Amino acid sequence: MNDRAPLSIQTAKFGLLAAILTVMLFPFLVMFSTALTPTAQIYDFPPPWFPAHPRWTNFLDVWSYVPLAQYFANSLIIAGGAMVLNAFAAIPAAYAVARFTFPGRRVFLHAIVATQMFSPVVMLIASFQMMTQLQLINTYWGLIFINAASSLPFALWMLTSYFSTVPREVQEAAVLDRVGPVRMLWDHFVPIAMPGIATTMIFTFIIAWNEFLFALTFINDPSHQPLTVGIYGFIGRYQIQWNYLMATSLLATIPVLVLFLLIQRRLVAGLTAGAVK
Numbered sequence: 001m002n003d004r005a006p007l008s009i010q011t012a013k014f015g016l017l018a019a020i021l022t023v024m025l026f027p028f029l030v031m032f033s034t035a036l037t038p039t040a041q042i043y044d045f046p047p048p049w050f051p052a053h054p055r056w057t058n059f060l061d062v063w064s065y066v067p068l069a070q071y072f073a074n075s076l077i078i079a080g081g082a083m084v085l086n087a088f089a090a091i092p093a094a095y096a097v098a099r100f101t102f103p104g105r106r107v108f109l110h111a112i113v114a115t116q117m118f119s120p121v122v123m124l125i126a127s128f129q130m131m132t133q134l135q136l137i138n139t140y141w142g143l144i145f146i147n148a149a150s151s152l153p154f155a156l157w158m159l160t161s162y163f164s165t166v167p168r169e170v171q172e173a174a175v176l177d178r179v180g181p182v183r184m185l186w187d188h189f190v191p192i193a194m195p196g197i198a199t200t201m202i203f204t205f206i207i208a209w210n211e212f213l214f215a216l217t218f219i220n221d222p223s224h225q226p227l228t229v230g231i232y233g234f235i236g237r238y239q240i241q242w243n244y245l246m247a248t249s250l251l252a253t254i255p256v257l258v259l260f261l262l263i264q265r266r267l268v269a270g271l272t273a274g275a276v277k
Contacts, residue, residue: 028250035059035247042242058247065244068251070223071230076255077140078215078226079208082147086155086204089148091197094159095185099171109160112153120150120213131218138221146218147208154207155200162196163189198263206256227252 034042036054062068097105127146128137136142166189174184190197212228219225231252234245 031246031250034242035250037243039241039243055243058243059251062244062248062251066230066233066248067222068227068230068248071225071227072255074140074224074230075209075226075228075252078143078147079205081140081144082151082208083201083205085144085148086151087197087201090152090155090159090200091190092185094156095163095189097156098160098163099166099189109157112156115153124213124217127214128217137218138224140224142218143208143211143215143226146214147211148204150211150214151204151207155204158200158203159193159197162193162200165196166192202259202263205259209256 033048033050035058036056037051037058038053038055041048041051097109131137131142131146134142136145170188170192171184174188179187210228211226212232215226215229216232219229222230227248231245231248234241234248
């Protein structure tokens with residue numbers, strides 16, 4: 001009886017996990033099924049769970065229907081640039097907030113969190129006017145700056161918690177060695193906090209990769225449009241090409257998925273460090 005009780009609990013846990021996983025993967029299964037549906041059957045009712053004659057060439061056709069390769073390149077430039085710019089701004093700032101005491105430190109941290117309460121729509125008009133005056137409309141730099149600024153509070157808050165987990169003995173040993181603050185940051189704190197830095201930078205990359213509103217507003221030139229705006233081209237006035245829209249959406253998830261797989265260990269270590277803090 002005692003042996004069966006733990007077994008039943010384990011079975012219930014696996015059953016609950018399978019149910020949660022099914023709910024989470026269901027949208028992707030619908031996307032995959034729709035992406036393989038021929039155009040003539042896309043509006044059939046009731047819709048089949050899986051097309052009888054799947055059209056795998058839909059994943060190839062989208063590359064010729066829209067300049068998908070250019071959209072991918074634009075998104076990589078914008079998201080990568082925002083991630084790098086965010087790192088150069090957030091790492092020193094988070095190090096200073098975490099390891100130095102100054103008046104208003106706690107108020108500053110709470111103010112940073114408060115900025116995340118505002119929707120990007122609130123800042124849209126002011127941001128557009130600023131980008132127009134700086135002549136950054138229809139440029140990569142405009143989206144790089146606005147995406148980096150939008151995710152900077154998140155990155156600063158996350159990195160502050162990671163730098164706070166570094167043992168104080170590391171800082172004391174660096175002070176005894178007469179190491180300056182800048183060298184102390186890059187030689188001692190950054191290597192130790194690298195899992196947390198990698199985790200934060202991945203999230204900032206994903207935020208910029210998925211951003212749509214600012215890209216739609218600031219970019220009118222098709223040669224500079226990112227993937228999120230390019231996918232919008234499959235939505236017409238009278239018809240939506242759902243099969244090509246879903247096929248492109250699935251292709252858009254591949255870079256993020258590859259990024260997660262490449263640094264999976266660092267990502268798990270960074271998330272664990274943040275949870276402990």
